[in-house]
Amino acid sequence: MPDAVFRTEGLTKVYDTGTVKVQALGGVDLALYEGEFAVLLGPSGSGKSTLLNILGGLDTATGGHVWFRDRDLTGLKDRALTAYRRDHVGFVFQFYNLVASLTARENVQLVTDVSRNPMAPSEALDMVGLGARLDHFPAELSGGEQQRVAIARAIAKRPDVLLCDEPTGALDSKTGVQVLQALKRVNDELGTATVVITHNVAIRKMAHRVIRFQDGNILSTEENAARIDPAEIEW
Amino acid sequence: MHALDRKLLRDFVRLWAQALAIALVLGCGVAALITSFGMYQTLGDSRAAYYDRNRLADIWASARRAPRTLLPELAAIPGIRTLEARTEGLVTLDIPGRDQGAAGQVISLPASGAPILNVPLLQSGRLPDPAARDEVAVNAPFARANGFALGDRFSANINGTRRELTITGTVLSPEFVYTIGPGAMMPDNKTFGILFMPDRAAAAAFDMTGAFNSLTAALYPGANKAEVIEAVDRLLAPYGGTGAYGRDRQISDSFVSSEIDQLWSMTIILPPIFFGVAAFLVNMVLGRIVALERPEIGLLKALGYSNRTIAAHYLMLAGLTALVGILLGWGAGAWLASGLAKLYARFYDFPYLIFRGSWTVYAVGGLLGLAAAAFGALRVALAAARLPPALAMQPPAPPRFRRGLTDRLMAWLRLSQPAMMIFRSITRWPFRAATSAFGIAMAVAVLAAASFFNDAMDKMMEVTFALANRQDAMVIFTSTLPERAVDEVARLPGVIAVEGQLVEPVLLRRGQYEKHTSLEARRPDTDLSRIVGGSGRVVSVPPGGLVLSARVAAQIHASAGDPVEVEFLSGRREVLTLPLTGTIEQYIGIAAYIDYDTLNALRRQAPRVSLANVTLDPATRRDFDRAVKDIPAIAGTSMFSDARRAFQETIRQNISVTATVYLVLAVLITVGVTYNGSRIQLSERARELASLRILGFSRGEVSFILVGEAMVLALIAQPFGWLAGLGIAWAFTQGLDSDLYQVPFVIVPATFARASLIVLLTALASALVVRRRIDRLDLVAVMKTRE
Ligand SMILES: Nc1ncnc2c1ncn2[C@@H]1O[C@H](COP(=O)(O)OP(=O)(O)OP(=O)(O)O)[C@@H](O)[C@H]1O
Ligand SMILES: [Mg+2]
Numbered sequence A: 001m002p003d004a005v006f007r008t009e010g011l012t013k014v015y016d017t018g019t020v021k022v023q024a025l026g027g028v029d030l031a032l033y034e035g036e037f038a039v040l041l042g043p044s045g046s047g048k049s050t051l052l053n054i055l056g057g058l059d060t061a062t063g064g065h066v067w068f069r070d071r072d073l074t075g076l077k078d079r080a081l082t083a084y085r086r087d088h089v090g091f092v093f094q095f096y097n098l099v100a101s102l103t104a105r106e107n108v109q110l111v112t113d114v115s116r117n118p119m120a121p122s123e124a125l126d127m128v129g130l131g132a133r134l135d136h137f138p139a140e141l142s143g144g145e146q147q148r149v150a151i152a153r154a155i156a157k158r159p160d161v162l163l164c165d166e167p168t169g170a171l172d173s174k175t176g177v178q179v180l181q182a183l184k185r186v187n188d189e190l191g192t193a194t195v196v197i198t199h200n201v202a203i204r205k206m207a208h209r210v211i212r213f214q215d216g217n218i219l220s221t222e223e224n225a226a227r228i229d230p231a232e233i234e235w
Numbered sequence B: 001m002h003a004l005d006r007k008l009l010r011d012f013v014r015l016w017a018q019a020l021a022i023a024l025v026l027g028c029g030v031a032a033l034i035t036s037f038g039m040y041q042t043l044g045d046s047r048a049a050y051y052d053r054n055r056l057a058d059i060w061a062s063a064r065r066a067p068r069t070l071l072p073e074l075a076a077i078p079g080i081r082t083l084e085a086r087t088e089g090l091v092t093l094d095i096p097g098r099d100q101g102a103a104g105q106v107i108s109l110p111a112s113g114a115p116i117l118n119v120p121l122l123q124s125g126r127l128p129d130p131a132a133r134d135e136v137a138v139n140a141p142f143a144r145a146n147g148f149a150l151g152d153r154f155s156a157n158i159n160g161t162r163r164e165l166t167i168t169g170t171v172l173s174p175e176f177v178y179t180i181g182p183g184a185m186m187p188d189n190k191t192f193g194i195l196f197m198p199d200r201a202a203a204a205a206f207d208m209t210g211a212f213n214s215l216t217a218a219l220y221p222g223a224n225k226a227e228v229i230e231a232v233d234r235l236l237a238p239y240g241g242t243g244a245y246g247r248d249r250q251i252s253d254s255f256v257s258s259e260i261d262q263l264w265s266m267t268i269i270l271p272p273i274f275f276g277v278a279a280f281l282v283n284m285v286l287g288r289i290v291a292l293e294r295p296e297i298g299l300l301k302a303l304g305y306s307n308r309t310i311a312a313h314y315l316m317l318a319g320l321t322a323l324v325g326i327l328l329g330w331g332a333g334a335w336l337a338s339g340l341a342k343l344y345a346r347f348y349d350f351p352y353l354i355f356r357g358s359w360t361v362y363a364v365g366g367l368l369g370l371a372a373a374a375f376g377a378l379r380v381a382l383a384a385a386r387l388p389p390a391l392a393m394q395p396p397a398p399p400r401f402r403r404g405l406t407d408r409l410m411a412w413l414r415l416s417q418p419a420m421m422i423f424r425s426i427t428r429w430p431f432r433a434a435t436s437a438f439g440i441a442m443a444v445a446v447l448a449a450a451s452f453f454n455d456a457m458d459k460m461m462e463v464t465f466a467l468a469n470r471q472d473a474m475v476i477f478t479s480t481l482p483e484r485a486v487d488e489v490a491r492l493p494g495v496i497a498v499e500g501q502l503v504e505p506v507l508l509r510r511g512q513y514e515k516h517t518s519l520e521a522r523r524p525d526t527d528l529s530r531i532v533g534g535s536g537r538v539v540s541v542p543p544g545g546l547v548l549s550a551r552v553a554a555q556i557h558a559s560a561g562d563p564v565e566v567e568f569l570s571g572r573r574e575v576l577t578l579p580l581t582g583t584i585e586q587y588i589g590i591a592a593y594i595d596y597d598t599l600n601a602l603r604r605q606a607p608r609v610s611l612a613n614v615t616l617d618p619a620t621r622r623d624f625d626r627a628v629k630d631i632p633a634i635a636g637t638s639m640f641s642d643a644r645r646a647f648q649e650t651i652r653q654n655i656s657v658t659a660t661v662y663l664v665l666a667v668l669i670t671v672g673v674t675y676n677g678s679r680i681q682l683s684e685r686a687r688e689l690a691s692l693r694i695l696g697f698s699r700g701e702v703s704f705i706l707v708g709e710a711m712v713l714a715l716i717a718q719p720f721g722w723l724a725g726l727g728i729a730w731a732f733t734q735g736l737d738s739d740l741y742q743v744p745f746v747i748v749p750a751t752f753a754r755a756s757l758i759v760l761l762t763a764l765a766s767a768l769v770v771r772r773r774i775d776r777l778d779l780v781a782v783m784k785t786r787e
Helices: A047-055 A078-088 A103-112 A119-129 A145-154 A174-188 A201-206 B003-014 B014-051 B068-075 B138-144 B199-205 B225-241 B251-292 B294-302 B307-347 B358-386 B390-393 B404-412 B416-429 B430-468 B483-488 B549-557 B594-604 B618-629 B642-696 B699-736 B751-774 B779-784
Strands: A004-017 A021-032 A035-039 A061-066 A089-093 A161-165 A193-197 A209-214 A217-225 B059-067 B080-086 B090-095 B102-109 B121-125 B135-139 B153-158 B161-172 B192-198 B211-219 B473-482 B496-509 B513-522 B546-551 B563-568 B577-586 B592-596 B608-616 B634-637
Touching: A004 A047, A004 A209, A021 A047, A021 A061, A021 A193, A021 A217, A035 A047, A035 A201, A047 A161, A047 A193, A047 B080, A078 B307, A078 B699, A089 A145, A103 A119, A119 A145, A119 A174, A145 A161, A145 A174, A145 B618, A161 A174, A174 A193, A217 B416, B003 B014, B003 B307, B014 B102, B014 B251, B014 B358, B014 B642, B059 B068, B068 B080, B068 B211, B068 B225, B068 B390, B068 B779, B090 B211, B090 B496, B090 B618, B102 B153, B121 B577, B135 B138, B138 B161, B138 B192, B153 B430, B153 B618, B192 B199, B211 B225, B211 B563, B251 B294, B251 B307, B251 B358, B251 B416, B251 B430, B251 B496, B251 B699, B294 B307, B294 B390, B307 B642, B390 B496, B390 B751, B404 B618, B416 B642, B416 B699, B430 B642, B430 B751, B473 B642, B473 B751, B483 B608, B513 B549, B513 B563, B513 B594, B513 B618, B546 B549, B546 B563, B592 B594, B608 B618, B618 B634, B642 B699, B642 B751, B699 B751
Parallel strands: A035 A193, A035 A209, A089 A161, A161 A193, B090 B634, B102 B192, B135 B161, B513 B592, B546 B577
Antiparallel strands: A004 A021, A004 A061, A209 A217, B059 B211, B080 B211, B090 B102, B090 B153, B121 B161, B135 B192, B153 B161, B473 B608, B473 B634, B496 B513, B496 B563, B496 B608, B546 B592, B563 B577
């Protein structure tokens, strides 16, 4: 078994909105491994995004521990979390989150500007099949293309982990497949540990491992004996 | 270039209209600062340097005729460093080719050549030869106004004898930066000149050989001025001394000081308004941008950008805006300052203007501009930096509208749905609404304060020229004459009506308070020159009593009924005590008034006059001018009809320039506030408004919501603007208050109406510009985009 990139122990998260307290994570124990492609499934509100945000250092846990490799992320201050995100994590979000006033290349450059050992923006865009659309603004790209720019942006820094929250949620099946192919290629070629949250059960078949979530807890984990190529996925 | 910097530049370019609207307001602040503070520094520095290099005296005194043997005693007064005795006198001039006479003030130059104090600065030619009898140097503006060249000649009626004088040189003197003739309302270099004459010639002409009638002195630093003045007065009293005084009462310097004070009031009143409004606008616009860019901010944080970088990013956006404003302000400020300098050059005769501190003014303007923008941006930028990244990625919770008192009120009023939306939005974002209203109020205030000057000038002109001084000319005698001189004046050609007037220099005293002023007496039934109070009421002085300008009364702490000691500074120098029977508000100058018969009786003299006020037949004006020139007893005439016209023209011109400047300022504030406010409204409500359109509301109805909110805020702002305008006007009148003039605090309702109308129309126009965007609203696109 390869080393774990992430390990959590009794991870809890409680949102306190003043009137009600929402238990988003109820003590999660989980390990994610180097080079692994994991898919997180679960009903809406089950705590998937919450977990991903804590893993990525966007949010902090209420209780328990989370380790990145051998580093305890729990209790890190804002400044340390920022450095952690900058140096190790790549994010892809459901709504692409591109900066509208920057071209594809410049959106990627946003990351390469602040990372230590980045690839050239054009190289990252090549990897997601957008080498020809370098100087297009987001408004001039389709949803799938925008999401692929977001992936290029996430991988351009050669992150240790790639965290994707419903990367195909806003896309139709054809463009969704293109995005998944880009993710798979990164995972295959760069060996980046990848976690993908999805509602789409079909996607689980391309993962090494599928983790099912329910009510803030892990319901089950299963390993795929045989993975299929994204091209074979349809929804 | 970093991608983030690219984003910054692109955002800035995209926001150009809003940024420009803010930059213009900020630029106004910078320009106002450069103009007022820059000119304040320049005038102050130039005056200091000029006075210092040309050794302006600290003390002036005049006497009827004091022997030069008194000088050692005067020089021995503790505190006096240098002393210079001179001969001074008023003469009438006959300018070749001109019927109208001119007045000249002769000032003697010492036998050694140039004086030690009040050193004239040679502009061309040379000073007159000490031995020459008919050579003079004249003040350069007088030569320029009359087209004199070196070697030109004109004749002067000096103490009764007509003399031909040759101009050997032109000079400027620190004593005459502002050169105003006796009885004149404003400088007129054509009809009033300073003649610098060798001591021997001047003494011979005015019968001052071995004597002097004017004394100037420089003091040691730290000397007690009041004590020196008292000592000088004591020594000169037997020789007809009329009271020594310091620079504070020197006419030229009083005017210069008053101007400098005025610039200072402008400096502390105007720029803060613009910087304040600009800061609010930055806050408002940047706040909206940050709200719109929440996802981007979350993204940047997710990508590992630090809080500091993100705060800096938004601060820079404000900084770029400020930079544009500062550059515009520098340009406009330089332009306005040079215009103002030209205006000053028309009234103030400085040999040079020192712009030494000029670059610091620009730097201070720039720094204050940046500070204002940073002040407005800081809170927003920090809030952006502190957004928790996970939260920033989620769309913001919809604003919470609660049913409150206002809602019940609106329901009761049966307001239409759009009207309801307007009021809900105002109560939902009270801070932003207040900010917009504040900006509009400032625009109204600036306009109201500016036209307040117009009203004040009208009032001053009306009282001074239409009610108080209705004569065409004032004929000033060389000394007081028996009252029958008035009859002689009546016989001059073209004189329709004539009234005599007696003016005596006096020292008023009450307790420890003293005040030098002139005591005026006229017969009770005079019609040409009358005593008029602030309300336009014509005042007659009851026999046996004294009426004072309210300002004088306040200065000696006297109120009606109090006894006031009057010391005459001429003749037998009687000291009498008279009851103060009343005070009057006066706008130009200050004086004390007494009944004509009372004055003559108190001084135990047959009725005397020192000047005559006349009305003239315009058709025979030339004959009058010519006749007056040849009468030795007449020191000069002050043409009120000319003065009235000149005054009116100058004031009107100045006021229309100022009014235009203030109009531009007010319009820029209004545009800045309303345009930005409406753009924010539109951006926040694009979806809402588009939904209404889809539901079938017309364009007009939908834009009513947008334009309506801007106009409701503008309306709410009006009374506050009026109040603030009153405050500014009041502050200005306080800054302008001096013995030379007091600006009346008059409030004409039309001023407010006009200011409000201009601002409301500008606001409407600005909102309508934004409305055009509603017309172009792409319904589908708006509904599709994620908020
Ligand atoms: N900022 C927040 N404040 C309060 N409650 C929150 C907040 N964010 C999430 N929650 C709550 O925490 C629980 C878990 O939310 P989370 O976003 O992790 O769910 P999810 O599994 O990602 O759902 P989805 O599939 O709909 O994205 C939900 O009940 C949600 O309402
Ligand atoms: Mg989620």
